[in-house]
Amino acid sequence: xxxxxxxxxxxxxxxxxxxxxxxxxxxxxxxxxxxxxxxxxxxxxxxxxxxxxxxxxxxxxxxxxxxxxxxxxxxxxxxxxxxxxxxxxxxxxxxxxxxxxxxxxxxxxxxxxxxxxxxxxxxxxxxxxxxxxxxxxxxxxxxxxxxxxxxxxxxxxxxxxxxxxxxxxxxxxxxxxxxxxxxxxxxxxxxxxxxxxxxxxxxxxxxxxxxxxxxxxxxxxxxxxxxxxxxxxxxxxxxxxxxxxxxxxxxxxxxxxxxxxxxxxxxxxxxxxxxxxxxxxxxxxxxxxxxxxxxxxxxxxxxxxxxxxx
Amino acid sequence: xxxxxxxxxxxxxxxxxxxxxxxxxxxxxxxxxxxxxxxxxxxxxxxxxxxxxxxxxxxxxxxxxxxxxxxxxxxxxxxxxxxxxxxxxxxxxxxxxxxxxxxxxxxxxxxxxxxxxxxxxxxxxxxxxxxxxxxxxxxxxxxxxxxxxxxxxxxxxxxxxxxxxxxxxxxxxxxxxxxxxxxxxxxxxxxxxxxxxxxxxxxxxxxxxxxxxxxxxxxxxxxxxxxxxxxxxxxxxxxxxxxxxxxxxxxxxxxxxxxxxxxxxxxxxxxxxxxxxxxxxxxxxxxxxxxxxxxxxxxxxxxxxxxxxxxxxxxxxxx
Numbered sequence: 001x002x003x004x005x006x007x008x009x010x011x012x013x014x015x016x017x018x019x020x021x022x023x024x025x026x027x028x029x030x031x032x033x034x035x036x037x038x039x040x041x042x043x044x045x046x047x048x049x050x051x052x053x054x055x056x057x058x059x060x061x062x063x064x065x066x067x068x069x070x071x072x073x074x075x076x077x078x079x080x081x082x083x084x085x086x087x088x089x090x091x092x093x094x095x096x097x098x099x100x101x102x103x104x105x106x107x108x109x110x111x112x113x114x115x116x117x118x119x120x121x122x123x124x125x126x127x128x129x130x131x132x133x134x135x136x137x138x139x140x141x142x143x144x145x146x147x148x149x150x151x152x153x154x155x156x157x158x159x160x161x162x163x164x165x166x167x168x169x170x171x172x173x174x175x176x177x178x179x180x181x182x183x184x185x186x187x188x189x190x191x192x193x194x195x196x197x198x199x200x201x202x203x204x205x206x207x208x209x210x211x212x213x214x215x216x217x218x219x220x221x222x223x224x225x226x227x228x229x230x231x232x233x234x235x236x237x238x239x240x241x242x243x244x245x246x247x248x249x250x251x252x253x254x255x256x257x258x259x260x261x262x263x264x265x266x267x268x269x270x271x272x273x274x275x276x277x278x279x280x281x282x283x284x285x286x287x288x289x290x291x292x293x294x295x296x297x298x299x300x301x302x303x304x305x306x307x308x309x310x
Numbered sequence: 311x312x313x314x315x316x317x318x319x320x321x322x323x324x325x326x327x328x329x330x331x332x333x334x335x336x337x338x339x340x341x342x343x344x345x346x347x348x349x350x351x352x353x354x355x356x357x358x359x360x361x362x363x364x365x366x367x368x369x370x371x372x373x374x375x376x377x378x379x380x381x382x383x384x385x386x387x388x389x390x391x392x393x394x395x396x397x398x399x400x401x402x403x404x405x406x407x408x409x410x411x412x413x414x415x416x417x418x419x420x421x422x423x424x425x426x427x428x429x430x431x432x433x434x435x436x437x438x439x440x441x442x443x444x445x446x447x448x449x450x451x452x453x454x455x456x457x458x459x460x461x462x463x464x465x466x467x468x469x470x471x472x473x474x475x476x477x478x479x480x481x482x483x484x485x486x487x488x489x490x491x492x493x494x495x496x497x498x499x500x501x502x503x504x505x506x507x508x509x510x511x512x513x514x515x516x517x518x519x520x521x522x523x524x525x526x527x528x529x530x531x532x533x534x535x536x537x538x539x540x541x542x543x544x545x546x547x548x549x550x551x552x553x554x555x556x557x558x559x560x561x562x563x564x565x566x567x568x569x570x571x572x573x574x575x576x577x578x579x580x581x582x583x584x585x586x587x588x589x590x591x592x593x594x595x596x597x598x599x600x601x602x603x604x605x606x607x608x609x610x611x612x613x614x615x616x617x618x619x620x621x622x623x624x625x626x627x628x629x
Contacts, residue, residue: 150587
């Protein structure tokens with residue numbers, strides 16, 4: 001019975017993810033082919049008639065709209081967006097070859113923000129009103145208010161120009177990834193710490209912690225086994241949000257630091273009016289976000305007994 | 311003073327405390343952080359509404375001989391007032407441009423928040439009030455749009471429809487209404503089964519009347535608190551789009567655009583980017599701090615403690 005309930009939950013989340021992807025593909029189609037005029041998007045204004053015709057042929061604009069829609073959505077679901085106008089090759093491989101850079105940046109930000117945020121948030125929950133606790137409140141408030149692209153420039157000014165510790169732009173190891181990762185880590189770190197703090201505090205008020213204390217268990221065991229396990233759902237949720245917010249913010253930050261990821265490619269595509277390439281990058285990032293959300297949802301089945309015993 | 315506070319406590323903790331403007335003034339003056347945030351926001355709004363009077367120089371006036379000049383450089387066109395925050399790469403006065411830039415941030419921030427807020431709240435309240443398939447449909451839509459990276463899709467939308475004031479407003483509002491719908495639905499669902507709504511149904515009030523008179527006043531405060539933080543988020547989003555060149559086009563001045571224009575000169579003329587960003591940070595920080603205060607005040611349990619607090623955090627954490 002239990003496995004059946006879990007399986008039903010997993011299947012429902014999976015179907016939901018597919019539905020979201022289908023909807024995203026439809027929105028991209030609707031924006032690019034119905035709201036906007038693809039020929040004008042790709043060519044700008046005043047161009048010779050044969051170039052207009054060439055674009056119409058390549059994008060298949062001469063077919064009726066429903067045919068275009070089915071072709072686009074079925075293409076999108078197997079990640080086929082047609083040829084890039086700028087590079088004259090299929091758009092997807094261009095996006096795929098940039099994924100490692102984006103993954104490297106996202107992973108670094110995750111490792112910088114999440115473990116530290118959880119540890120400091122827990123410590124703050126153990127000592128409410130301590131300097132650490134107040135520091136975390138201030139930091140998370142600053143984090144959500146932060147103008148991240150401005151912070152990027154200020155970090156460049158301080159760490160690269162003044163101190164010369166890190167590189168201002170380019171792709172490579174530690175010296176290159178530090179500044180973009182630091183910029184993107186500020187907000188998630190504050191939010192993870194804040195959420196961890198309040199989730200742990202809520203736990204400390206509950207009877208089972210009192211029982212654990214009364215049994216004379218060691219404080220460390222209480223905190224990490226009894227409280228953390230039950231506080232895990234909001235913490236995992238916010239950790240997943242870290243990844244999605246980095247992916248969303250990557251257009252700005254990757255562009256500033258010339259980090260050759262998908263976000264920078266999006267802006268290059270926008271600048272060259274390359275509609276298929278832009279559609280491919282936007283859909284790829286949306287796909288990654290959907291996958292992260294799916295993984296978070298699936299982890300609930302393990303973490304949240306309410307789902308297991310529903 | 312201490313005894314006075316103690317005597318005030320019970321009246322404030324019951325629902326009949328100070329109301330309306332009296333409560334607002336009390337809150338603003340009770341806490342220096344809230345006072346400062348309100349003051350900052352007031353200054354930003356004044357900058358936006360009377361930029362023409364306040365700006366010491368013409369924000370579009372170029373002077374190529376005074377390019378990238380540091381703060382406090384003497385002005386050529388106006389001897390009485392130096393370039394307090396320096397000049398940009400075209401020799402324009404940065405302080406004046408920041409003052410005019412406030413207009414873009416305030417107008418776009420408030421307008422997009424109003425549009426997304428009204429739309430999202432309406433959908434959420436309808437979903438929560440009627441339930442059934444309408445609820446399912448609206449909430450499924452919310453789930454879908456929630457998992458779309460908003461900045462990226464705003465960028466895509468602007469790329470497709472081209473720049474422009476209303477295009478920008480719609481691109482920003484289109485992907486930020488979902489939180490209102492979630493909160494509005496939860497609240498409406500709460501009050502849907504409350505005795506006073508049952509009573510209104512019993513005396514034959516229409517659905518629209520019930521929503522307007524009985525549901526809306528009760529669900530308003532969490533939605534207003536959300537809107538306060540959303541203004542900050544939308545100001546940041548507008549600046550991000552302007553930074554990438556997809557915001558309002560010249561002659562409109564935007565803080566995001568100003569930060570971008572200083573990018574090539576960050577090593578030699580840091581003030582071009584630094585000051586607009588700093589003003590923006592202070593603005594968004596004030597909005598978020600104000601939202602935090604509103605959150606405490608809106609909660610009837612926390613309100614009394616908040617207004618008469620001695621040790622603000624401890625009480626709340628160790629119930």
